[in-house]
Amino acid sequence: MMDADRAGSPDQTETSSGTAIDSIYRELRRRIIDGIYLPEQKLKIEHLRAGFQVSSSTVREALTRLTSDHLVTAEEHRGFRVTPMSMADLEDLTQARIVLECTALRDSISHATEDWERKLVRAYQRLTRAENRLLHDAASFETWEECNRDFHDALAANSHSMWLKRLRQLLFQQSERYRRLSSLVATSRAEVHAEHMAIFEAAIAHDAERAAALLLDHVWRAANVIRDNAALREALEKGSKRRPCSK
């Protein structure tokens, strides 16, 4: 009844996920990261319920889950809203990311294995292709972002610490919000690619210190690019004090 819309292939066990909560959770997450829902925007249950054609409880649980990702903030008796963004938060986030990303990378390298390196090479190559394509095809941004995420995941993947990886991923997701906000069209692609390459090579060479230092720079610069670019957008931030319309 409810999933009649995407029915059709009997063999396929559900495209996105079995449970409605989960698919709504994912969709909302996407919208928040993509900036479709703006920071501090109110997320009214009734409104979303109607949009998704599900019951309020379902939306409610999806929102509660988003709270774990710190993408949504709940206030008692005042419902849910998109977690705010600010330059201060970006600064903070970047600092924390550097700690986790670099630690995880060092750890990865110190446990280096054939298998990990193979995967890292693959991720790097895909990213390289995506970065080349991006030079003349601005529409492939989506793909690039995915490859970028996979590459950074791959760098950390070999760390034995699930906790480091888990927390790292949480922060990375947060940083994606900021990256989207500042449509980083103006970024000098070449530089970013050079940074990725340098990190990759240091990692493959098992030079943990060098790799970590390069990664530190990389994360830091990316944040700077966002900050500068978002200088324009900051107006938007300040403007959001006047509570953006929810409808």
Next chain:
Amino acid sequence: MMDADRAGSPDQTETSSGTAIDSIYRELRRRIIDGIYLPEQKLKIEHLRAGFQVSSSTVREALTRLTSDHLVTAEEHRGFRVTPMSMADLEDLTQARIVLECTALRDSISHATEDWERKLVRAYQRLTRAENRLLHDAASFETWEECNRDFHDALAANSHSMWLKRLRQLLFQQSERYRRLSSLVATSRAEVHAEHMAIFEAAIAHDAERAAALLLDHVWRAANVIRDNAALREALEKGSKRRPCSK
């Protein structure tokens, strides 16, 4: 402001919370950390609902929230259960904690202010008292744990990075689970107190490197104590493979 839930107000942080979900959330969290609910134990909604005299939705949301703390794990169509514990996880957790605790402490010291130091002194003094009391009053363990938490919170409190503090707190909470599991009766109290004192003095002296190094040792040793003590309990862990009865 918004996360004042477990802040250092010793007077009243209580059940009187406006919403039912929240009070059940807290109670469940307490039970899990205290080990009343064992690792991997199934948390059946219907059973809890009856116990708390509330509706299933309420319990469900409380459980979903616990997922953020990684105290509860949800599997699709298979409900919720207490997140497993293992020696491997303790190892991992300790490593990650060291990174965050030490970074936060360094950061705290580098921004040192009068006010912070005052608060740190107070927390240290309370902890000292609690540790003395603990020598002849084993029942005051509860209090000690609270003071210990406050002291470590205070060490990190002056860091400007909300993210570091947030993640640090998450991991600290996790470590409390392990501390409880191994009723650390046998711990040589004197040593622990000496470690606390040394960290405190280095922090007050603004010797960030020394303080961080001492804290590293402290966290590491605490984990070792737990591991050794829990060697006995490990049987329990292995035994849990045979899924503990959920009633």
Next chain:
DNA sequence: GAAGGCCATACTATCGATATTATATCCAGT
């Protein structure tokens, strides 16, 4: 004309019941 309290309105929190899905049980077929 401004401060303060009261009511209508809009949501949220909570409920109890139903639809779905997994797990355990039991029976046939080899």
Next chain:
DNA sequence: ACTGGATATAATATCGATAGTATGGCCTTC
């Protein structure tokens, strides 16, 4: 006996409705 599968059972996911709270506007009062 043992595997395979149909059915009963137990829990979960989802629903739709109601009880409870905050918020903003309106009216009274000074």
